Amino acid sequence: MGNTISRRAFLKGGIAAAGALAASSLPLPQTVKGATGEELATLIDIRKCIGCEACVEACQEVNAPKFPEPTKPFPKMYPSRVKVSDWSEDRDVSDRLTPYNWLFIQEAVVTVKGEKKILTFPRRCMHCQNPPCADLCPWGAARKLKNGITRIDADLCLGGSKCNKVCPWHIPQRQTGVGLYLDILPSFAGNGVMYKCDRCYDRIEQGKLPACIEVCPENVQKIGPRHEIVKEAHAIATEINGYIYGETENGGTNTLYVSPVPFEELNRAIEKGPGKPHLRPVKDAMAHADNLAKAMVVAPIAGVAAAVGKFYNTSKKVTGPKEQDK
Amino acid sequence: MKPKKYKVSGEKRIVKWLYILTFVVMAFTGFGQMPIFKRYYISDIPGMGWSADFYFTHYIHYLGAIFLLALLAYVMVDYFLITKRNVRLTASAYVRIALLTGIVLTGVIRVLKNLPEVVFSPGFTQFADISHLGFMMLYLLFAAIFLGLKSGWVQAR
Ligand code: SF4
Ligand code: SF4
Ligand code: SF4
Numbered sequence: 103m104g105n106t107i108s109r110r111a112f113l114k115g116g117i118a119a120a121g122a123l124a125a126s127s128l129p130l131p132q133t134v135k136g137a138t139g140e141e142l143a144t145l146i147d148i149r150k151c152i153g154c155e156a157c158v159e160a161c162q163e164v165n166a167p168k169f170p171e172p173t174k175p176f177p178k179m180y181p182s183r184v185k186v187s188d189w190s191e192d193r194d195v196s197d198r199l200t201p202y203n204w205l206f207i208q209e210a211v212v213t214v215k216g217e218k219k220i221l222t223f224p225r226r227c228m229h230c231q232n233p234p235c236a237d238l239c240p241w242g243a244a245r246k247l248k249n250g251i252t253r254i255d256a257d258l259c260l261g262g263s264k265c266n267k268v269c270p271w272h273i274p275q276r277q278t279g280v281g282l283y284l285d286i287l288p289s290f291a292g293n294g295v296m297y298k299c300d301r302c303y304d305r306i307e308q309g310k311l312p313a314c315i316e317v318c319p320e321n322v323q324k325i326g327p328r329h330e331i332v333k334e335a336h337a338i339a340t341e342i343n344g345y346i347y348g349e350t351e352n353g354g355t356n357t358l359y360v361s362p363v364p365f366e367e368l369n370r371a372i373e374k375g376p377g378k379p380h381l382r383p384v385k386d387a388m389a390h391a392d393n394l395a396k397a398m399v400v401a402p403i404a405g406v407a408a409a410v411g412k413f414y415n416t417s418k419k420v421t422g423p424k425e426q427d428k
Numbered sequence: 429m430k431p432k433k434y435k436v437s438g439e440k441r442i443v444k445w446l447y448i449l450t451f452v453v454m455a456f457t458g459f460g461q462m463p464i465f466k467r468y469y470i471s472d473i474p475g476m477g478w479s480a481d482f483y484f485t486h487y488i489h490y491l492g493a494i495f496l497l498a499l500l501a502y503v504m505v506d507y508f509l510i511t512k513r514n515v516r517l518t519a520s521a522y523v524r525i526a527l528l529t530g531i532v533l534t535g536v537i538r539v540l541k542n543l544p545e546v547v548f549s550p551g552f553t554q555f556a557d558i559s560h561l562g563f564m565m566l567y568l569l570f571a572a573i574f575l576g577l578k579s580g581w582v583q584a585r
Binding site for chain 1: 461462463464467468469482483486487490491493494495497498499500501502503504505506509510536539540541542543544547550553554555556557558561
């Protein structure tokens, strides 16, 4: 059943896309962000979080219909080095990111104004403004939406885990035994589907708040147009002499944390590892692509210039002797 | 007259090999965008570790694209201004040109998509990503067929 839906959605998407292309071969003006409004960002005020995990539970509950239901036994994969990622028996794990847990609470014991304190805060996908997971997805399964959400389409994803590798925080998590790869060459290509926070894109479409934001008793998170969120983050940071994470990380993300202690300190204090992202400074992962794209505009001009130059020289050579002949 | 002809064919030969070399690099780094080189031990070959580094292969793919765009623009203008007088394109050349156009256009769309300011619709992104690979596979298939048929790009007028 799952596979049928996958195949249908896949074909529908492809046909619709081909139709859209035929209808307008220049899709830029309608589809470029900005035509429909600013990206939405979230603000996470670390001071307020009490670590109750209500957000974690709400995320699991609301997104349960999107969770993978793998068919077992899994198809045998070759070569044997390809490992199965199976979280379907560990759906209750909530202290890290998994395909069944897109949000978890990280804990840091730090000193605030000379006082030892336990700080807790929600961690999930940062929804980068220029997300390498989406840019580098070879299959078009991971995409950025105009409202600033980065989403992996579970009907399309082949589970190669490239997005996890190129993500500066290694956020997306894999479940084997589900998705489109089962319909193609399950033993030789793909390995399931990657899962992560989709910032409740379906709720946002309906004008609702993401579940984790709505349920939080302490109003830790806020969502709004990015420039407003950045402004507010700065206002809080100035007020508390605090620090911001996400404004410039990886070229800017649509998730901004505000903390009373420096993020280096938080990063030292948190548990890090698979499914437990760091809080280090992150350079813009796609900066090379932005820079080389500029060179791509010049390249054909250089090619044309070289050919025209050659033409000019050869025609001079051709006309030269002719004139001498006269 | 004789030395001029020799000079032209020498340049064409260089262009041809530059094109083949660029194409091989583009195909390799392009396929390297799929997570297969590690799975299938390519990156385990001594000296090939870089092939599993997605950022590195992406960088090389972009550099190759810059070179390819310059080369294609050169060949195109050169054909219309000079070469066209002596040769005409074969049927197999038209097939390759059509597929190459597909590769380049979808490639340009992908480059645009990767800019921070540009967001395409999900369907369009999917179309561009998958058809870029599709055009390339078709190109390789036809290139192999034309190689078997010994059908070049041009023939004398
Ligand atoms: S944090 Fe990682 S998974 Fe999330 S949008 Fe950025 S690159 Fe993608
Ligand atoms: S935004 Fe939605 S999907 Fe993302 S962590 Fe919150 S509840 Fe989960
Ligand atoms: S619901 Fe709010 S207070 Fe509770 S853990 Fe989540 S963010 Fe923190």
